Amino acid sequence: MKARITVTLRAGILDPQGRAIEGALRSLGIAGVASVRQGKVFDIELEGTDRGAAEAALKDAADKLLANTVIENYRVEVVG
Amino acid sequence: MKARITVTLRAGILDPQGRAIEGALRSLGIAGVASVRQGKVFDIELEGTDRGAAEAALKDAADKLLANTVIENYRVEVVG
Amino acid sequence: MILNELAITPELVAQHGLTPEEYRRILDLIGREPSITELGIFSAMWNEHCSYKSSRVHLRTLPTKAPWVIQGPGENAGVIDIGDGLACVFKMESHNHPSYIEPYQGAATGVGGILRDVFTMGARPIACLNALSFGDPKHPKTRHLVAGVVAGIGGYGNSFGVPTVGGQVRFHTRYDGNNLVNAMAVGLAETDKIFYAAASGVGMPIVYLGSKTGRDGIHGASMASAEFGADAEEKRPTVQVGDPFSEKLLLEACLEIMAKGCVIAIQDMGAAGLTCSAVEMGAKGGLGVTLDLDKVPCRETAMTAYEMMLSESQERMLMVLKPEKEQEAEAIFRKWGLDFAVVGETTPSMRFIVCHQGVQVVDLPIKELGDEAPVYHRPFVETPKPPVIRAEDVYAPVPLAETLETLLATPDLCSRRWVWEQYDHVIGGNTVQRPGGDAAVVRVDEGPKALAMTADVTPRYCEADPFEGGKQAVAEAWRNLTAVGARPLAVTDNLNFGNPERPEIMGQLVGCIRGIAEACTALVFPVVSGNVSLYNETKFAGEESGRAILPTPTIGGVGVLDDFAISATLAFKAEGEAILLVGATQGWLGQSLYLRDICGREDGAPPPVDLAAEKRNGDLVRALIGERIATAVHDVSDGGLLVALAEMAMASGIGAQLDASPSDIPAHAFWFGEDQGRYALTLRANAVAAVVARAQAAGIPLRHLGTTGGDALTLPGERHMLAANLRQCSESWLPAYMAGGPA
Amino acid sequence: MKAVVLVFPGINRERDMARTLELVAGAKPAMVWHAERELPAGTDLVVLPGGFSYGDYLRCGAIAARAPIMEAVRRHAECGRLVLGVCNGFQILCEAGLLPGVLMRNAMLKFICRDVYLRVERSDTPFTRGYNAGQVIRVPVAHGEGNYIADGATIARLEGEGRVLFRYASPDGMIDPNWNHNGAINAIAGILNARGNVLGMMPHPENHVEAAMGSTDGRGLFAGLVDHLERAA
C-alpha cells in the first residue's frame, strides 16, 4: 500500500522559508504571488493490505514523529 | 486562487532523510513501513482569477526555483 | 568465458570516452572483445580522472620527499610526521563539474569525498579548507552557484562535524561555464597507525561497508573528464546526493575498528566506486580479487553488474579484515547502523573476477588494468612570455585613498565573511586562528603544538606566465604559513586546467608544474598528494574550440607551530608600534588587481618570484615571530601593500600614520604593486634598531613604513582613511551582491 | 559533579563538551549511548551536546528526542536533577517536550557561525550562578535552526516566570535586532523549564572556556554548576 502524509505549518506560525521564497519568486518576475507556505510530504510504502490498520499506523507515525503538533498540522491519505 | 506545488525526489536518487525516518519509525514500533521518501509542498496564494495563467506562472516558479529538476520532480495543482 | 550480452560498437567505445587506439590496446591486452561491464571498467580506470594519462609524465617531476614525509602521492592522502608520534594526513580534490550541474550536492559530495580519503588512512579529520572559483558576478548563474556551493560545503562539513577554517574565493568570467570547487581535508593520526590500500594474504574476505549502492553518478567519473558541450545542462547526468550523517557514522565506525586492530587494508569508494577500490586493493597488494555482486547491498532493484561496478554512491568503503576479527568488526558496524557485507576475497591469480547471478561477467588482469593505462606525452606549446609593464607607463586615474576604498570593495578583494560564517569553524574547540587571517591555525589535541593551513593560487598570474604563476602559488602558500609563524612542511596540489588535447592548454599545465616543482624544491616544501582536473572548458554555440578556465593550480599548504601561543596574527596590536616592510619593492603592476580593477587592463607579465629571497625573507619573519619580536604580521599579496596595511588596520580598528612612498617609484606602483616575497609587520619601537641590523646582515631589504595609531590610515597628501570606513567597504559587497545587489 | 554526555548518532560536539566538563569539573564525564535505557547511578547532570543527530533530517532533534535514553532523562528531570541541552541538545529537549517551544530556521535562512553576545538575565539559578545578572558574555553560535518561537501564552509565561536565562544582545547588553542573528522571539537564546532544573540554549559556552580559543566567557556556566552541586552535596 502507498500512503502520503502531508505536514503543514499551522496558521499563525511564522514561516521564514515561505517568506523568502515569496520574495525570490517576485524578484524572478513571477507575477501575482500573494503568499507562500512551505510544508513536507512523506511518501510511505506499507506492507499489508488492511486499510484501516494502515491508517491507524500512519496517524500514529505522524503523531509520534512526523509532525510537531505544536506548530504543524498533518493529513494522512492512503493512495493505493 | 490557491495552489499547491508538490516536489518529490526522482526515483533512484538517494534520500537520506527518508532513510533516517524509516529507521526511526521502525524503532518507534510502527509496524509495516517498507519505505519512506520525503518531499516538499508549497502552498501558494495567487492573485487574479485566470487559471491558465496561474498554472503557467506556477510551472515557471517550480522550474526556476522551487524544484531542482536535476534531482526532483514536481506537480502543480490549482486547488481553488 | 565471458559472454557478450551487448555487441561492442565503435559508438559504444566512444561513449565510454575511449579512443579507437585505446580500444585496440584493450583488445591486445585481453585477447578478446570485452563484455559491456568490462568496457565500463576500462573506461573508468583509463579515464583522465583515474589514470592521469595526460599529466602523469609531468607529475613525476614534482619533488615528493623530505625527512618528514611518511607517505607521498600514491595513496588516498599524503602523510607527514609532525613530531611526538603524530602524523598529519591531508589532500585536496576537485568536484568541479558536479558542482556546476547541482551546486549544493556537488560541493557537498566533494567535501564528503575528501574527508573519506583522509579518514580511510586512519586519521580523524580536524579541519577542511576550500578553494572556489566562480564566473563573472554579472553572469546570471553566478549568484545561484555561489549560494549553492557555499551552502553545500557548509551543509556537509557542519553536519559531519569538522571545522572549515580556510580557503579562497575568486570571480572571473573565464569560470562562467566551469566553476571550480577544490576541497581539502586535514586529519591527525598516530604515525604507527596509518592504514593503506594494499591488500595482503590470499583468501582474505573483502568487506563492503557503509551505505547501500544505487545508480548514483554512473558515468560520473567519465563526466568529470569530458569537456562540457553547450547541451550539458540538458544531459542532466545522475547527481550524487551527500549524506553527511552516514559519513559521520562511517568515520566513527572505521576509527573504532581500526583501533581494535581489525583492518588489514582499506580503500574508500570514490570516483568509479567499486571498480577502482577493488582493483587498487588487489593490484597494490600483488593479489587477485574476486567479487560476488549478489552480496552487494543495493538501494535499488534490478541493478546490473555494469551499474554496480560503476556506481558512485557515496559514503562507502571496501576493506580487508583480519578473518578472526570479522565478527567484532561487523558488530561495530551494526551498532552504528551501517551495512556490512562480505562481497569477495583475495586470490593468488592476479585476475579481477566479478560474478553476478551465477555468471562471470568480468575476468581481467588486475595489474594491467592500472599499469597499462595509456600514458600520453601530449604535444604542448609554451605560453609566450608577455611584456613587462613599466610602472611609469601606467596612468594613475584616481587618488590613493579612493583607489584603496574601491579595491577593498571589489569581488576579488572584499571580505569573505559571508562565506565562512556559513561554515562551522569553531567545532572541535581547537581553532586558534579562525578564517580571515593568512593561514588558519588549529591546535593539535591539547597543544601546545598546532597546525597551520592555507590554500592559494593566483590564476591570472598563471595565465600570463604559467611557470612564474606555478612558483607564485607555492610561494604564497609558504608565505601564508610563515606569516602566522609556522614551519611550512608540505603541500597538496589540485591542478585545474582546460582540455589537454589542445597544445596551448597542455603548455599551461606543463609550465605550472615546472614552476611548482621548482618552488617546492627551493623551499623544501614537497608535494605529498594532489589531484588533476582537466577538460574544464565549455564550448559555446558557434565556437570552434572550447573556452577554457584560467589555469588554476591550487596549492594547499600545511605547516607546524611548536607552540600556538607563539604565533602571529595580522591585526595591529597597539598604538605607537613601528610598521616595517620585509622584502624588495619595485612597484610591479603587471597583472595586478590595480591594473585590472582600477585601470581596466588585464595584461603584462606577472611579478616574478625570487625563491632565494623568498626563503631568506620568510625565515627572518618566522624567527621574529618565534622570538616574540614581531607583534603583527601579514604577507603582502593581491592588491599590494596598502591593501595589506588596510587589512591589518581593519582587523584591529587601529590606524597608522604612513610615510611617503620612496621618490624613485610612482606612488600608485609602490602602494598597489604586487611584488612578491614581502611581509608587513609591526615591532615595538625599541626593537627596531636590532631588527634593522639583523636584516642588513642577512641582506634582506627592510623599509620603515610608518607608525600605528589613531583610527585611520593617513598618508601625506591624502585624506584620512578611517579603519571603520574601510571595513565598511570591505564587508559590504558580498552580502549585498548575494542579496541581489549590484554585481 | 557526576556528569554524563549523551551520544546520539550524528551528534558531533560531544567531544568538545566532554573536554570542557573535564577541564572545569576535573573529572571525565561518562559518555552514554542513545540506545541505553538507564543513566549511570548517581548522575547529577545530563548534557545533550550539539551536532546533527540523525542528520537533523526530519526536524532538528526530532528523532533523537524519541531515543530510548530519553525516558531516563525525563525521569532524571522529574526528580529535580539537572539537564543541560546545547544547540542540537536544546532542539532535542524541545522536541521531547522537556522544554516548551520550537527552534525554527534562522530568519536569514542560513547557517551562521560567529561569536555572539549574550545578556545573562539572572544569576540565581544553578546554571548561571557563575555570572552576574545583566552580565554580557561572548560565546560562539553555530546553527542553521536556532530561531526560537512559542505561542504567545508560552512566551508570556516564560517571561513572567523569569525563565529566559540568556538573550542575544549587543556588546553593551542592549537588545537590538541587529545583534539577534537568528531572529528568535524576544532575542531568546536560552530558557529554563518551569521547575528550573532543565536549561536549553543555542550558543556554545563549551567552546569558550580557554583563553587560547579567544575567550573564557563560557566557563562561568560550568564552574557555576560545579559550585552548585558541591554546595548541594
Ligand SMILES: Nc1ncnc2c1ncn2[C@@H]1O[C@H](COP(=O)(O)OP(=O)(O)O)[C@@H](O)[C@H]1O
Ligand atoms: N597533482 C598531483 N600531484 C601530486 N600527486 C597527485 C596529483 N594528482 C594526483 N596525485 C596523487 O595520485 C593519487 C591518485 O589520486 P586520486 O585518483 O585523486 O585519488 P583518489 O583515488 O583518492 O581519488 C593520489 O595519491 C594523489 O595524491
Ligand SMILES: [Mg+2]
Ligand atoms: Mg581516495
